[in-house]
Amino acid sequence: MEAVILAPHSRLDSGASDRSLRAKIAAHARWAQSDPDEASRAARRRIEARFLAEADPAGVLSASERARRADHLKKAYFTGLARKSARVRRENK
Secondary structure (H helix, E strand, C coil): CCCCCCCCCCCCCCCHHHHHHHHHHHHHHHHHHCCHHHHHHHHHHHHHHHHHHHHCCCCCCCHHHHHHHHHHHHHHHHHHHHHHHHHHHHHCC
16 A cells, blocks of 8 residues: 655645644554554553552452442543533634
8 A cells, every 4th residue: 555645744734724624644654554452452551551550549348339430430531522622622613
């Protein structure tokens, strides 16, 4: 497969929309070369460990209760990120 080469950033581009398109091109080219599950496995393990530790810092809960609480902490975290993102998009209109 032929490598995708992005031209250096120039003053002639249209700003944010061009950067967004360049990022999409790079992301698609990257994921065409590798397995996304394999590439993100370590990151998924780290974030899971983070929420498990936050749910039970003393290590006294059962595994199922720790997992249940960690799941809710993860949902709360990502819902908060979505809320912040929506607010920023609304403010930028």
